[in-house]
Amino acid sequence: MNKITIKMILEHKWYEFKDKLSYRLPKDMREHIFNVVEKSLHCGxxxxxxxxxxxxxxxxxxxxxxxxxxxxxxKCGRLYTLKWVEKQQENMLNVVHRHSVFTIPE
Incomplete structure (x- = not known):
């Protein structure tokens, strides 16, 4: 069974999708999206x-x-997420937590 990756799908369909998307988005947003996708396609x-x-x-x-x-x-987004999670774990207190909800009567 062949493994299909997101990068393979982007490589195969990106330029076709890009042509359909170009006229629907504002120019600044369009350029940003195109740059981000192009960067990820050429990663590594x-x-x-x-x-x-x-x-x-x-x-x-x-x-x-x-x-x-x-x-x-x-690849890079996953690495970014893993580093962010690691940083958040370091910031957490090493104590038992309890959760309470207080409400105000009408």
Whole structure:
């Protein structure tokens, strides 16, 4: 069974959808949406920029494409969410909580 990802769906249908969407949105909103989607489509693409890491022992190198750092991107958005959750857990008090609701009679 082939695994279909959100990125695959975007790559396959984005430009067709973009043509239908372009005339319905205000220009500033349209440009923002298009930029965010385009960034996520090219996330990790070494043709858009990369860092190269080389092993000093064997001389083998690998290229790692730059991340888009967009919340819309499946990979970068998930990483952002995980970091946010971790930060929220650090801010929470380590105590037993009780919940009470107070109402005011009419």
């Amino acid at each position: 693409d070494i043709n858009k920029g990369y860092a190269e890491y080389m092993c000093f022992n064997c001389g083998e190198g690998i290229k790692a494409g730059f991340a888009c750092k967009s919340k819309f991107c499946v």
